[in-house]
Amino acid sequence: MEDNSLNHQNGSQMGPQAGAVGNNKQNEEVNTKSHYSIPGILHFIQHEWARFELERSQWEVDRAELQARIAFLQGERKGQENLKHDLVRRIKMLEFALKQERAKFHKLKYGTDLQQGDVKPPVIEESSEQGTDADQSYVQVTNSTWKQGRQLLRQYLQEIGYTDRIIDVRSTRVRALLGLNNNNGDHEENHNGGGGGGTGGGGTGLNGNESNKRASETQGRRTPAKKVQPSSLAEAMILDTEAAVMANLDFLSNTDVDMEDDDDMSDEVDIEQSDDMEDDVKLGKKALGDDVDAIALEVFNELNRLSEAEKKQDIKTEQTDWNKAIPKRPLGLGEDDNVDSSLGLGELAQLTVNNDAENTYEVASSKETCRKTWNAKYTLRSHFDAVHALAFHPTEPVLITASEDHTLKLWNLQKTVPAKKSASLDVEPLYTFRSHTGPVFCLAVSGTGEQCYSAGLDGTICCWNVPGANTDPYDLYEPDVLAGTLHGHTDAIWGLAVRGGAAANAGGDGQARLVSCSADGTVKLWSPHAKNQLQLNTYVSEQDGIPTSIDFVYDEPNHIVASYTSAHCVIFDLETGKPVVRLDPQLDPNVNAAARHINKIVCHPTLPLTVTAHEDRHIRFWDNNTGKVVHSMVAHLDAVTCLAVDPNGLYILSGSHDCSIRLWNLDNKTCVQEITAHRKKFDESILDVAFHPSRPYIASAGADGLAKVFV
Amino acid sequence: MSKMKMGDGSIILRRNRPGTKAQDYCRWPDEPFEEMDSTLAVQQYIQQLIRKDPTNIDLILKMPENQDEGVWKYEHLRQFCMELNGLAVRLQGECHPETCTQMTATEQWIFLCAAHKTPKECPAIDYTRHTLDGAACLLNSNKYFPSRVSIKESSVAKLGSVCRRVYRIFSHAYFHHRQIFDEFENETCLCKRFTHFVTKYNLMSKDNLIVPILEDENTPGESEA
Numbered sequence: 001m002e003d004n005s006l007n008h009q010n011g012s013q014m015g016p017q018a019g020a021v022g023n024n025k026q027n028e029e030v031n032t033k034s035h036y037s038i039p040g041i042l043h044f045i046q047h048e049w050a051r052f053e054l055e056r057s058q059w060e061v062d063r064a065e066l067q068a069r070i071a072f073l074q075g076e077r078k079g080q081e082n083l084k085h086d087l088v089r090r091i092k093m094l095e096f097a098l099k100q101e102r103a104k105f106h107k108l109k110y111g112t113d114l115q116q117g118d119v120k121p122p123v124i125e126e127s128s129e130q131g132t133d134a135d136q137s138y139v140q141v142t143n144s145t146w147k148q149g150r151q152l153l154r155q156y157l158q159e160i161g162y163t164d165r166i167i168d169v170r171s172t173r174v175r176a177l178l179g180l181n182n183n184n185g186d187h188e189e190n191h192n193g194g195g196g197g198g199t200g201g202g203g204t205g206l207n208g209n210e211s212n213k214r215a216s217e218t219q220g221r222r223t224p225a226k227k228v229q230p231s232s233l234a235e236a237m238i239l240d241t242e243a244a245v246m247a248n249l250d251f252l253s254n255t256d257v258d259m260e261d262d263d264d265m266s267d268e269v270d271i272e273q274s275d276d277m278e279d280d281v282k283l284g285k286k287a288l289g290d291d292v293d294a295i296a297l298e299v300f301n302e303l304n305r306l307s308e309a310e311k312k313q314d315i316k317t318e319q320t321d322w323n324k325a326i327p328k329r330p331l332g333l334g335e336d337d338n339v340d341s342s343l344g345l346g347e348l349a350q351l352t353v354n355n356d357a358e359n360t361y362e363v364a365s366s367k368e369t370c371r372k373t374w375n376a377k378y379t380l381r382s383h384f385d386a387v388h389a390l391a392f393h394p395t396e397p398v399l400i401t402a403s404e405d406h407t408l409k410l411w412n413l414q415k416t417v418p419a420k421k422s423a424s425l426d427v428e429p430l431y432t433f434r435s436h437t438g439p440v441f442c443l444a445v446s447g448t449g450e451q452c453y454s455a456g457l458d459g460t461i462c463c464w465n466v467p468g469a470n471t472d473p474y475d476l477y478e479p480d481v482l483a484g485t486l487h488g489h490t491d492a493i494w495g496l497a498v499r500g501g502a503a504a505n506a507g508g509d510g511q512a513r514l515v516s517c518s519a520d521g522t523v524k525l526w527s528p529h530a531k532n533q534l535q536l537n538t539y540v541s542e543q544d545g546i547p548t549s550i551d552f553v554y555d556e557p558n559h560i561v562a563s564y565t566s567a568h569c570v571i572f573d574l575e576t577g578k579p580v581v582r583l584d585p586q587l588d589p590n591v592n593a594a595a596r597h598i599n600k601i602v603c604h605p606t607l608p609l610t611v612t613a614h615e616d617r618h619i620r621f622w623d624n625n626t627g628k629v630v631h632s633m634v635a636h637l638d639a640v641t642c643l644a645v646d647p648n649g650l651y652i653l654s655g656s657h658d659c660s661i662r663l664w665n666l667d668n669k670t671c672v673q674e675i676t677a678h679r680k681k682f683d684e685s686i687l688d689v690a691f692h693p694s695r696p697y698i699a700s701a702g703a704d705g706l707a708k709v710f711v
Numbered sequence: 712m713s714k715m716k717m718g719d720g721s722i723i724l725r726r727n728r729p730g731t732k733a734q735d736y737c738r739w740p741d742e743p744f745e746e747m748d749s750t751l752a753v754q755q756y757i758q759q760l761i762r763k764d765p766t767n768i769d770l771i772l773k774m775p776e777n778q779d780e781g782v783w784k785y786e787h788l789r790q791f792c793m794e795l796n797g798l799a800v801r802l803q804g805e806c807h808p809e810t811c812t813q814m815t816a817t818e819q820w821i822f823l824c825a826a827h828k829t830p831k832e833c834p835a836i837d838y839t840r841h842t843l844d845g846a847a848c849l850l851n852s853n854k855y856f857p858s859r860v861s862i863k864e865s866s867v868a869k870l871g872s873v874c875r876r877v878y879r880i881f882s883h884a885y886f887h888h889r890q891i892f893d894e895f896e897n898e899t900c901l902c903k904r905f906t907h908f909v910t911k912y913n914l915m916s917k918d919n920l921i922v923p924i925l926e927d928e929n930t931p932g933e934s935e936a
Contacts, residue, residue, distance in 0.1 A: 108858055109750060381851040384793035385754075405793045406800070426853050432844050434800050439736075441729075457733050474826040474841045476808070476834070492736065494729040519732040548730035565730050599729055615728065639726075657726065681751045682725035682742070704751060705851075 093154060373673055374663065374698055380411050380707035382429045386681055387701035389443040391452065392692040398469045399690070399699060400433075401707045402440035402454050408433035412469045413697070413709060427709075430471045435462050435482050444498040446512050451483065453514055453528065455493035461486035461516055463528045486528060488535050491520035495550040497560070513574075515560050517547035523562050525574060539572045541579060549601040553624060555608055561624070563598035563612055571610075571624060581627045583610065585620070602643045604666075611652060613640035619654060619664075633669055635662065638685075644698075646691045653698055655686035661700045675710065678702025737762055744775045750859050753778070753786040761790070768904045772911055781862040784912050785850070788870055791908070792846045794901050795880055799839050801891045802884060811835035816882035816921055825876065835883050842876045849873060874905075874914045881905065885922045896924075 380387075385404035392399045397413040409429035416427050438457030445452045445466075455461040463483040495517040513536075514526040523539040541547075544564030553559035553571060559580060561571045569583035585596060597615035604611065608624035619640055621631040636656035644653040651672070652664040659680060663673040678686050681703035688701040699709045725739045741763070744756045760771045774783045814822040814835045823830035826841035833841060850856060850873065855866040881902045884892040896902050906924045909915040 108860055110748060110860075379853070381853065382847045383851070384789050384847065406796045428848055429844070432840070432847070434796055434803060434840070437797060437800060438733075457736055459733070473844060474824075474837075477803070477836050477840055479803070492731065492733040494731070519730055546730040546732075548728070597728055597730075679751065680749045682739075682749075682755055684726045 096151075096154065372696070374675065374710035376675070376677070376708055377711045378413055378416065378427050378709040380409075380427050380429075380709065381705070382409055383407070383705045383707075385439070385705055386684065386687060386703040387705060387707045388439065388441050388456070389454075389688045390690050390699050390701045390707055391443050391445040392690055392695075392697065392699065393445060393449040393466075393469075394447060394693045395449060395695075396469050397692075397695060397697065398449070398466075399692075399697075399707075399709070400443060400445060400452055400466070401701060402443040402456070403705070404439035405705075406434070406436045406438060406440065406456075408436075408440060408443065408452075408454050408464070410467060410471070411707075414469075428473065430469070430473050431467045431481075433462070433464055433481065435485070436460070438492075441492065441494050442496040442516075444496040444514065446498050447500060451512065451528070453496055453498055455489075455496055455516060457492045459487075459489045459491055459493060459518065459520075461489075461493065461496070461514070461526070461528075484528065484534075486514075486516075486526055486534055488524055488526075489516065489518035489520050489522065491518050493518045494548060495562075497551050499552045515550050515552070517550040517562055519546055521546050523547050523550060523560070523572070525560075537574065537577050539577055541568075541570045544568050544570060548598050551601050551603045551610075553603050553608075553610075554605050556624075559624075561601060561603060561610055563601040565594075565597065567596040567598060567614075569598070569601060569610060569612065569622065581624060583622045583624075583627045583629075585629060599639065599641045600643045602645055604645055605647065605649045607649065611643055611645065613643045613654060615639040617656070619643070619652070621669075631669060635664070635671075636660065641684075641686055642688045644689045644691050647693050653689045653691060655689040655700055657683060657685045659685045661686060661689055661698075663698075675700075677708050678706060679704040681705075753782055753859070754789065757786055757790050765898075765900050765904075768900065768907050771904060772908055779861060780912075781864070781867040782860060784867065784870055784914070785856065785862055786859070787908055788846075788873060789850055791901065791905055792843060792850065792873075792877060794899060795843060795877055797899065798880060798884055798891070798895050798901070799843055801895060802836060802839055802880075802888060805888055805891060806836045806839070806883075808834035808836060811883070811887060814838035814879060814883060816879060816886045822879050835887070839880050839883070842880065846873050846877055871914045874909050875919060878905065878909070878915060878919065882922050 383403040383405050387401050387403045389402040390399055399411050400408055402408045410431040411427050412430050413427060436456055436458055440454050440456035443454045450466055452464045452466050453461055462485050465481055465483050493516050498512055498514045500512045511527050511529055514528045515523060517523045524535055525537040526534055527536055541564060544566040546565045547562040548565060550562045553561055558574045559571050561569055563569045567585050570579045571581040573580050595616045598612045600613040602611050610622040610624055612620045617634050617636050617640060618632055619635040620629050623630050635654055636658050638656050638658035640654050640656050642655040650666055652666055655661045659678055660674050660676045662671050665672050677700045684703035686700055686702050690699045697709055697711060699707060701707045723740060727736055741759055747755050812834050813832055824833035824838045824841050826845045855869060902922055903924050906920055
């Protein structure tokens with residue numbers, strides 16, 4: 001009845017207007033017929049009433065239609081919610097997989113016992129969290145066995161590639177939803193147009209539409225807050241709600257991930273840095289959230305992209321955080337924790353070799369766009385014990401390694417065996433040099449690459465003819481490979497340097513000159529391929545003790561420089577045998593010289609500059625003419641063990657027992673790149689580094705028995 | 712990791728710095744196995760025991776508690792192959808392809824070198840080198856032994872065949888270069904340790920252990936020669 005009366009009122013309201021319109025027309029058209037007949041009026045009213053009834057029924061039909069749509073869309077929303085659960089679950093699964101990965105690496109690192117103690121509990125803890133999180137909306141399940149079973153099931157699903165499938169399912173669903181939504185939009189427009197036509201009465205239709213829209217807007221604005229509100233009237237509003245739901249979905253999944261991340265970090269990483277990463281992640285997420293709020297529709301349309309990106313983003317943020325953590329972590333720690341951290345560091349580096357590379361690339365590119373960064377490419381595994389020294393062939397992609405397992409091995413980087421599951425390549429050795437009866441400590445390759453020299457604990461220098469780069473590893477034994485042995489030192493030999501060879505003229509007779517330094521306190525000069533008189537001279541600096549490392553001075557053909565246990569370095573004249581310059585560290589008398597023990601000395605290829613690597617974590621630069629320190633810097637977190645200058649003299653490579661190698665710009669003495677390369681054996685880690693003299697290779701040798709080549 | 716605070720607060724760093732004299736090489740205080748937390752702990756521990764007293768075979772082969780047996784066997788075998796280099800170096804000086812044209816121990820078997828695509832009758836010295844090189848490649852293979860803290864069961868099974876092959880180096884040296892063998896054995900006790908090792912972990916059948924190294928114990932002497 002009310003409806004009716006309303007209609008009547010409507011009718012009466014409309015009546016005069018319509019009447020007025022009709023009146024005007026009739027006035028204009030037929031002015032003379034001034035009187036309405038009663039039947040005519042009645043007929044008009046009847047006619048109008050019928051029209052209104054018709055419209056009313058149309059509206060009712062529309063309303064029914066819209067209600068059907070609402071029901072449909074509500075169903076759709078439920079579907080979305082399920083989808084959300086799927087997404088959340090998938091995220092958890094990914095995280096679980098990540099945990100497992102981490103556990104695996106823990107296992108690698110600490111062995112089975114510690115692994116179970118350290119990693120498993122968090123995993124289980126987390127899994128219980130997972131269980132409740134994911135199922136909160138369904139049922140509150142607190143039964144732990146049920147959860148465990150669920151966990152197990154999840155693992156199985158993961159194993160059979162369920163994750164992949166769920167991604168597919170999700171994307172198809174989203175796509176279907178998207179298509180559907182587009183249809184809705186079209187439909188809506190048509191409908192409105194039809195409605196406008198239906199009302200017929202000129203301006204009123206338009207007005208009605210506008211007010212409708214306004215109403216829907218206000219309601220739409222309200223709905224995101226009360227998303228549970230079931231009924232809404234206009235389609236635009238429904239769209240909004242959907243978008244809001246989707247936005248909420250984003251928030252939900254994001255916050256979940258956020259929390260999980262925090263958990264992860266607190267599990268494994270120390271506090272400072274997890275703070276950092278929290279900030280980062282939250283920032284990112286917030287920005288995302290704002291976007292979603294502002295243009296919910298857009299987000300909805302881009303859901304597909306977003307949700308995929310979301311996945312990547314999550315992984316990426318974690319990765320970058322790890323990478324950030326790598327340089328940061330050791331710095332914030334005390335001496336004792338250092339080792340642990342570097343352990344973790346090694347582990348992380350192992351874990352994300354590629355990411356590491358990416359990160360360093362980014363860092364480098366942000367600083368200087370065209371700088372080359374080095375990435376691990378070849379792993380040389382065949383030594384049974386620490387690799388103590390390595391040297392490249394002057395031109396070929398060939399290198400030789402010397403190890404504590406008493407052997408040297410020859411490697412051709414062009415003969416590789418693809419390693420599984422990694423971007424790096426394994427190389428198998430071409431030849432094994434056997435003659436030493438103790439660990440081999442040092443190695444030098446002649447300028448032609450045809451000879452190499454090695455020495456070690458047994459006090460003998462072996463001169464080798466290097467087999468060709470295409471030798472069959474299982475060829476017959478050629479005793480000629482060992483060209484000769486040099487006897488003269490009475491204790492372990494720790495340093496070798498060679499100059500010249502058949503091609504280059506070093507000593508005036510076209511013969512290679514070899515210098516060696518030994519724990520017997522002497523430095524000796526050899527002519528390794530002479531017919532007689534192999535040993536040419538001996539150099540001793542009584543006041544300085546035992547020489548630790550030796551190199552030729554490149555801008556003075558007749559000079560060599562040796563570092564001593566006194567932390568001094570002495571430049572000798574090869575001819576006279578007399579010290580020319582004594583590089584004085586100007587030691588504080590309170591400082592123990594042993595703390596400044598020099599592990600390695602190298603000369604710059606063009607400048608009168610000597611560089612030394614010290615046990616006290618420093619690298620020092622010396623002026624060969626004045627003998628003074630020109631620069632001194634803390635270069636590593638632990639003893640610096642090895643140095644190499646690139647052939648152009650622009651960069652220095654250093655290695656340390658902190659498990660990392662660092663590349664330094666010689667110009668401004670800044671670290672350009674750090675690579676974690678090897679693991680520790682006792683307290684030793686990296687024992688040698690090298691630049692290829694003519695090709696873009698660098699290499700590191702480690703106490704873990706591996707050598708690595710970076711390109 | 713192996714840093715240890717001493718009473719006076721100084722830290723022991725177990726490293727050989729350049730310039731270390733041969734007699735001081737690796738002369739640092741022992742580190743308890745429980746305190747070794749690197750991935751190379753087992754190798755460190757074994758080497759520490761050998762350095763201390765190479766004749767104390769029982770102690771060297773005594774596996775620490777909670778140690779994965781596969782890894783224990785694997786690291787021991789690595790150490791054997793590494794130390795066998797010493798025997799190979801000595802053999803290089805005396806075992807020439809002209810005199811030892813085939814890898815033999817007793818007259819019973821000629822061993823074919825498995826390093827080649829089709830096993831070959833390599834001269835003894837080549838057999839020795841190829842076998843050691845092959846063992847180095849296998850034991851360092853990223854495919855079979857990607858980790859040094861856990862080893863797949865299928866890879867552990869490969870250790871037996873490596874043992875059988877490298878043992879032939881001992882037997883060849885014993886039967887053909889007795890002086891080298893005795894000198895080497897006196898210094899290292901390697902063959903004795905190896906024999907105990909493969910017996911203890913059942914990596915080789917007793918029939919194949921033809922070097923009469925356990926004669927002072929209860930093993931058969933030079934029997935099936």
